[in-house]
Amino acid sequence: MRLPSLANIYRLGLKELKSLWADKTLLVLICWAFSGAIYTAATGVSQELHNAPLAVVDEDRSPLSQRLVDAFYPPFFRPPERIELAAMDPGLDAGRYNFALVIPANFQRDLRAGKVSDLQLNIDATIMSQAFIGATYIKRITLGEINEYLTGTRDESAGPVRLVTRVRFNPNLKGFWFGGVMEAINNVTMLTIILVGAAFIREREHGTIEHLLVMPLTPFEIMLAKIWANGLAVLLGVAFALAVMVERVLQVPIAGSLPLFLAAAACYLFAAASIGIFLGTLARSMPQFGLLVILSIIPLLMLSGGISPRESMPQAVQDLMLAAPTTYFVRLAQGILYRGAGLEIVWRDLAAMTAIGAVFFAIALVRFRDAVTRNQG
Incomplete structure (x- = not known):
């Protein structure tokens, strides 16, 4: 051969x-x-949240609720659209909003009185690439604003253990x-x-x-x-x-x-x-x-x-x-x-x-x- x-x-x-x-x-x-x-x-x-449409049902109409509404701004979210509760489901069904945040009545008063108050976040989960990321962003922004309003600091760590995150190789998660x-x-x-x-x-x-x-x-x-x-x-x-x-x-x-x-x-x-x-x-x-x-x-x-x-x-x-x-x-x-x-x-x-x-x-x-x-x- x-x-x-x-x-x-x-x-x-x-x-x-x-x-x-x-x-x-x-x-x-x-x-x-x-x-x-x-x-x-x-x-x-893009895998990041960008200009996500957000609606807010503000039934409290308090300074704290206004502060929460003002905390959402570009580039992550579009300026929030204030709507009534009856318009929330039709808006989500039509795809006009990806997220809808409901702030209940007497929200600020209950927090001041030390009572537990719930916020409701409705998510269009058909946008799977942004649903989880958006929910995390909204939770972090909301809790940060509430903590700063009540305590003067955005620090959420109240326990004896604090988890410090270190992102390697892609620190800005681009x-x-x-x-x-x-x-x-x-x-x-x-x-x-x-x-x-x-x-x-x-x-x-x-x-x-x-x-x-x-x-x-x-x-x-x-x-x-x-x-x-x-x-x-x-x-x-x-x-x-x-x-x-x-x-x-x-x-x-x-x-x-x-x-x-x-x-x-x-x-x-x-x-x-x-x-x-x-x-x-x-x-x-x-x-x-x-x-x-x-x-x-x-x-x-x-x-x-x-x-x-x-x-x-x-x-x-x-x-x-x-x-x-x-x-x-x-x-x-x-x-x-x-x-x-x-x-x-x-x-x-x-x-x-x-x-x-x-x-x-x-x-x-x-x-x-x-x-x-x-x-x-």
């Missing part, structure tokens, strides 16, 4: 880069994925810090699988795979050439996204080593590209490949820990996703970019990710000639 030729792999890779350069649609997709898509994902989907970086990480997976798999399918449909196989080339050389060429394009894209879009445009600090992340991303590109070729060996046409990509990429992105914590998923799903390299890459990338982790921390994820990629590469290599034979038949 002939040993792989580095010269063949290099020249075939250059052919792949020329084909990619000639495909303007894919070039636009790559440019958008690592520029505009990063910005829109970070700024277009949601776009997470969104922009994760969009870049997710686009690495999506583009690598699509580019490599589509390149394989395109050559099968045009019949150039058969031409390559009758030349002194091996399937190993053909596959490796596609992986390094398309992987290089994605690697340059994610480097631009992090260095320019994330750090400069969005002003999101990168805590760890960018070269370490890019080295780890190169290993992941090998794994993701192997998955792309494997899917290409399963599909017989570009439409079939598109369907397989949808069925593969969505679980990889949603269940790898990039959108929601893996700990919140069923144990069976957590165990199943250990067979996917995306799980290790997301954990590794978050450790490096968010928390400044070094190689001594992420090497286990790096090794597992590379090993899984090697398995997919081996399976794709075995299926390579079979897929070509099937296409000829």
